[in-house]
Amino acid sequence: MAPKGLDYELLNENVKKVQYAVRGELYLRASELQKEGKKIIFTNVGNPHALGQKPLTFPRQVVALCQAPFLLDDPNVGLMFPADAIARAKHYLSLTSGGLGAYSDSRGIPGVRKEVADFLLRRDGYPSDPELIFLTDGASKGVMQILSTIIRGPSDGILVPVPQYPLYSAAISLFGGTLVPYYLEETANWGLDVNDLRNAVSQAKSKGITVKAMVIINPGNPTGQCLSEANLSEILRFCYQEGLVLLGDEVYQQNIYQDERPFISSKKVLMDMGPPYSKEVQLVSFHTVSKGYWGECGQRGGYFEMTNIPSKTVDEIYKVASISLSPNVPAQIFMGLMVNPLKPGDISYEQFIRESKGVLESLRRRARIMTDGFNSCRNVVCNFTEGAMYSFPQIRLPPKAIEAAKSAGKVADVFYCLKLLEATGISTVPGSGFGQKEGVFHLRTTILPAEEDMPAIMESFKKFNDEFMEQYEDHKGYSRM
Ligand code: DCS
Numbered sequence: 132m133a134p135k136g137l138d139y140e141l142l143n144e145n146v147k148k149v150q151y152a153v154r155g156e157l158y159l160r161a162s163e164l165q166k167e168g169k170k171i172i173f174t175n176v177g178n179p180h181a182l183g184q185k186p187l188t189f190p191r192q193v194v195a196l197c198q199a200p201f202l203l204d205d206p207n208v209g210l211m212f213p214a215d216a217i218a219r220a221k222h223y224l225s226l227t228s229g230g231l232g233a234y235s236d237s238r239g240i241p242g243v244r245k246e247v248a249d250f251l252l253r254r255d256g257y258p259s260d261p262e263l264i265f266l267t268d269g270a271s272k273g274v275m276q277i278l279s280t281i282i283r284g285p286s287d288g289i290l291v292p293v294p295q296y297p298l299y300s301a302a303i304s305l306f307g308g309t310l311v312p313y314y315l316e317e318t319a320n321w322g323l324d325v326n327d328l329r330n331a332v333s334q335a336k337s338k339g340i341t342v343k344a345m346v347i348i349n350p351g352n353p354t355g356q357c358l359s360e361a362n363l364s365e366i367l368r369f370c371y372q373e374g375l376v377l378l379g380d381e382v383y384q385q386n387i388y389q390d391e392r393p394f395i396s397s398k399k400v401l402m403d404m405g406p407p408y409s410k411e412v413q414l415v416s417f418h419t420v421s422k423g424y425w426g427e428c429g430q431r432g433g434y435f436e437m438t439n440i441p442s443k444t445v446d447e448i449y450k451v452a453s454i455s456l457s458p459n460v461p462a463q464i465f466m467g468l469m470v471n472p473l474k475p476g477d478i479s480y481e482q483f484i485r486e487s488k489g490v491l492e493s494l495r496r497r498a499r500i501m502t503d504g505f506n507s508c509r510n511v512v513c514n515f516t517e518g519a520m521y522s523f524p525q526i527r528l529p530p531k532a533i534e535a536a537k538s539a540g541k542v543a544d545v546f547y548c549l550k551l552l553e554a555t556g557i558s559t560v561p562g563s564g565f566g567q568k569e570g571v572f573h574l575r576t577t578i579l580p581a582e583e584d585m586p587a588i589m590e591s592f593k594k595f596n597d598e599f600m601e602q603y604e605d606h607k608g609y610s611r612m
Contacts, residue, residue, distance in 0.1 A: 152561065155560070155564060158560075172584075175576075175577070177519075177521065184490060190425075196212060219468070223243075234460075249470070250470035251436060257398065264435070271298055272431075272458075278302045281343055286341060290311045293315065294562065295565055295566055311335045315356070321351055321356040323358070328366075349380070349394075350517060350519040352383065352519050354523050355514065367414075370412050376440075377414045379415070379416040385423030386494065388517060388518060389518075392517060397416055398414060398416055413439045415437050415438075416436050416438075432465045432466040497579075498515070508524075509600040520577050520578055525562075525572065526573060532599070543572055547561070557592060
């Protein structure tokens with residue numbers, strides 16, 4: 132019989148090429164082991180609520196009221212909900228045309244986009260236009276919308292950091308473009324050298340690829356570094372010279388665990404640079420409700436802001452967004468709440484601050500425990516997690532381990548991570564899923580397990596690792612890199 136439409140051999144080849152390690156082989160094996168009754172510590176996904184983080188009370192109260200507006204007519208509503216949550220729910224309902232059950236504008240509710248614009252003005256000190264802000268189902272959808280608008284085919288290149296969060300490699304494959312890597316330097320705390328960017332662009336050119344965009348992830352995933360203002364302005368100057376649109380993935384902007392390099396947005400640096408840069412460099416910045424002290428991954432709320440993007444292009448992006456009718460409306464309310472939080476004097480303010488600070492301060496301590504834990508292990512070196520939600524230690528695998536992996540038909544870091552999973556139940560992502568320099572191996576964990584469980588997790592990691600090294604290290608021949 133002739134093959135049918137959805138038979139594997141007839142599928143879009145780009146779909147087959149997509150790889151997404153965060154839910155890859157390790158995750159599948161961990162799910163299997165869990166079914167068999169093994170206790171698994173899922174540190175493969177930055178999904179805080181799945182690891183026990185409690186939702187903030189106030190935003191959930193507001194969204195609960197928006198979802199159940201009949202409660203607002205209940206004479207006892209004031210006994211169940213604080214007055215500021217009631218007022219805020221009424222505010223959001225008044226911004227919708229028909230409540231949470233109605234589609235919104237395909238760019239998102241205008242009133243919420245205005246709240247985002249006000250937030251950006253407060254954050255950066257520069258006005259932001261709500262017409263250039265689109266609300267999305269998580270930052271992922273926004274990134275995909277923009278990449279699909281940019282990429283025409285395999286000769287369009289996108290500069291992506293390596294290591295990178297595989298949303299970028301996967302989406303570029305899906306849309307049939309070409310990923311042009313630039314390497315972050317581990318020994319310089321995952322810093323970025325603009326000369327490497329230039330080399331990457333000219334190498335791509337020699338292969339007939341035109342680089343059109345550059346991605347930065349700040350703070351970095353999986354690498355956890357925060358870019359300095361000087362570095363950001365170098366990057367923006369480079370984008371200006373090369374005519375690239377900068378895609379600024381800033382989803383971890385609240386997750387900062389040191390004081391030396393606070394988060395600074397690409398938009399602010401660009402505006403501070405003044406003309407011609409501030410008028411010329413095309414920038415799209417992304418944010419989400421999935422990270423920070425919110426961690427509301429399941430709600431799927433995000434936005435992107437466009438700077439210096441021609442209005443005809445904005446219209447095209449709007450048109451394509453319209454095909455999906457409307458972003459998820461409850462998520463838009465979460466976004467409104469995130470960018471327009473409670474203020475001092477509000478009834479729920481103290482509780483909100485207590486809860487949000489509690490989350491961030493604990494993450495800061497956990498970042499430290501993890502880094503120190505990894506650095507105490509044999510053949511493991513790890514940069515401090517300055518921001519984001521991950522630790523990305525380098526595992527210096529002895530040649531014998533690399534050989535053993537080869538004979539097992541596995542990439543060496545996958546081999547190590549599988550053994551770690553079987554021995555300890557800790558489910559990580561091998562560094563190869565994010566890209567790394569040839570012959571260098573890593574793994575990624577989140578820093579999200581409960582703080583009280585952290586010392587035991589690190590102890591069990593250390594025990595596994597040190598035994599693994601003992602087993603595979605050739606004490607005579609092997610020297611550390
Ligand atoms: N950008 C980066 C850098 C991310 O790490 C993530 C999620 C996203 C965008 C998309 O988030 P939302 O679509 O939820 O807004 N990070 C994944 C990760 O590495 N682990 O868990 C999710």
